[in-house]
Amino acid sequence: MKSMNKWLGAMLFCVASLPLLVSAATPDYSSVMILVKRGVLSSESHRQQGSSDESLKALKLLVPDIRPLVPASRERTNAQLQALQRHRLDRYFMVDTHKLTENQAESLLDKLRQSPLVESAEFEPRVEGMHEDNGKPIKKLARKSIPDFTGQQNYLQGKATVTPYKIGGVNAVEAWKVLGGRGQDMQVVSAEVNRWAEEHVDLPKANLEIDVGAVTGAHDTASAGIIASQQNGFGTTGIVPRAKLGYLHWGTDRLLQLADKLREGDVVQIGVHIRKKEPFSEVGCTVNCFVPIEDNRTVRDIITYLVEEKGVHVVLAAANGNINLDHPFFNGYYDRNAFDSGAIYAGAVDPKTGLRASFSEYGSRVDLFSWGRNVTTTTWSVSNPTTNYTHTFSGTSSANPIIAGVVASLQGVARAKGLGNIPPKELRKLLVETGYPQINGDSTEIGVQPDLEVAIKKMLEDKPPTGRLAVPEEVASGEIFSAHVYAGSPANKPLNYLWTATRFAPPIGSTETMSFTAPTVTADTRGTLSVAVSDGTHTLTLTEHINIKAPAGGGECGEIPAWDAGKKYVTYDEEVAHKGKKYKQNYKSVNKPPDLYSAPFGQPWHPGVDCP
Template structure:
């Protein structure tokens, strides 16, 4: 990935924590399919290459576009807000079996219209900047994107103007920008934005066929099925503090399918992004096309969504009542997040981190009418979430998370960092518990650590206690230590353990291809540094037999 514009060592370390300095892009546009396949196979055989894959085809979800309402005169646009059922209260309005996200009521709460909040819509093409009911972009990264109806509909849901005609967005006071979808550009935009921004990623990947799950065609997957994209999104959320909502996809695919081997198990990997599923408002149940699984956090309307629209014949005053798919659910949820962030800002709560907002929306949301909240999550209730956020943020302890690499090599050095905030803006102190690593303790919001030598891959935990002087929380994450050839034991001699107390005279350990015998009591004394023929914690080492 392009890291040429990274200005500081800390920024570089943040990229390294998400492997983003380890990717290389090879242009195969001038190669034949056979040549490209041969190159990919050659790379996979290289022991220095961990992963090689062709970039998947980005699919713009245009099947969700719906139909334009062409019956309205351009000189007299009606007020369509009564038809924006997805913004109304939880009580369904017949013939629908599902209510809305309660955004209309939330507008009476200071800040809930999104003032001061930056929202980025990232799609294949951009919205109609000249539409009478839409704002122009305040920030844009694009190279040849066209105007289209899909993003016009998405941005209308989020931020169409509050006036006496057309539609009104969930956060009409928010600032809206456009990012032409490209993983590398997503990384660059993430580095440009401030914490607390919101991104809606209205794109999916077509991976057809996916034989391991029995999908032959229309295997439409969420963006995080692609490993480099997943790592960029994790960096965006965890390092930059940006709220990311991505479409779960329109493939009717079970993301918990055994064939995925836990790729969407958030206990194994969680980028911090929210997946948006879609419900059929006429049944109140999951829409037949929506991907599903425990990784899908939230859902909203996947059909009959009234919003702004575009066509070549009418580029400035068009609307639709049939926007659909996870395409429509995604911007609804992005708008809800922006409303929460705006309310937090207006009430002096500062920038609320993604993990806190995600948990609030899940805790206050409502499942499908059959009570199932494991298939596509819950539908957010923005008013309930705001009220809970305001009630909860009174003399609260700090909130935060640890940023660690997923895995490190045995005996390698790596960076760990804690991101934390005090809801009451109190100064924070930090204490690290990194037993088994070097050093075993530390202070400050970041720590440089060396992994222990291990004989086999092992999972270890690192914790940081954050205190505001009154309250304290302990954050803990697990990291995998990967054994390396040539390290570890010599025959049956166990590897030296940095966290173990060595008190048995003559006990032997292996370390970096040598065997050492204990002389004095020691803990966290690497044998290669603390050994001699006499007077040291370890006797001089001998080569492994």
């Protein structure tokens, strides 16, 4: 592999560009998200100071106003930096293109994709606020004559059905009887295109907000009502009426900004989806070809960071595209066995049939579902901003805040009962194990509907360790990377850790943070990291898969073999290739990367020289 300096000595652009999916997301041309290749950035110490090496300077010549997705900070600790690196967030940059014409923006994008410094470059996708799901407002009511609609919020009830519906609710009414079940000490953030009407008589003021001029709208007003409308004897009652409610005006960079304002155990509901270019014939869609927000790789990386590093519960609308996320076209992108951000995908059921709503996305990645039609909640209109309600909010739009409210209720009980913050993937698993399926018994199409009463009972039965594992989605051949386990004992017992690293070095470990070396591979390979967390009585095993990427072209330095972390080097002057350089062996060594352990004297390797 050529060194980056040699790339810079050549022309900035090469003729090959990254392949694209046949049906890309519809761009909005407001900004471009750039992921630079490994090695483009300078050392960790320089990154902390916000400086760049010659490679990044070369990229800035092409796009002077490029800015990092994560602003540099001298206050950031090494552990915090490692957490960002595990999810590539230190390698993302943005370029504002909203003042360019579409042709100018497309031309810039093409140049970026041809740059040898860039791994990928994409326009921000056209994100839509799911306004087609807005319900029809009921007649205007005077504040003093607003009836109590709680009895019509059938999604709050238990598993038993109420005519004319063929499926029950999430059993919030039983959760309210348990300490913490109403969302005390919980914070839920609604991330949408518009924002809820804070002047509505039944809704709280924002506890937290990241807003750059969002307008008030019906959609988020309905979402807010499902989650946190007040328990006041009139109007509607939210699933967690005592929770604090925050707002995020949707934006990729703002989603990452939100991370610094959240604490472990908080809940974020994302009520937007992405429109694909139509027709999306590869999956059989002709109109309304919507996909989940995680279709965007940058967003998925940020959500993974929120879940794995921050311990935040993320619930997102599975989308209203009636698309099978297991379709071969997606090439396993939504296969949780290949990669799992930890977010909950909320599907929608038609309560009048008890079966999947015709518009709902489906597939094995959809974890949970709830009502996608006939949902009673608050709403908003220009003519009635303060006392508006609807009985017909719909879509995965309505299912999504219902599921978010359920998560906040269950997490609220865990906190109130001394169990602390339940790791997001564990809480999701608990809801899946205790939920119930569509009336046809199928729990594979859109998952199950939660039953809070059953979930709370199961959660309180025992107090085993809890934890979440944070690892990169992919690493390069021979790369050194970090992994971290966040774990706790609800019973306040000391914890022990035992790592098992299949294909990585070292093969075992016993600390919360581990540094591993990926094996040297000539073809893309899959490895597995797992850690057993024990309190002496119970053992929790957490497992994640990591993709090990082979070097481009299959080799680094002609016929010279690549350095192998697991090999014991004993032959003087034996040559190896590593990160674009060749090294000669000096002393016996094993798992001593040549770029870190080389010197004229006293190190296992002689200084490296550029590959010919």
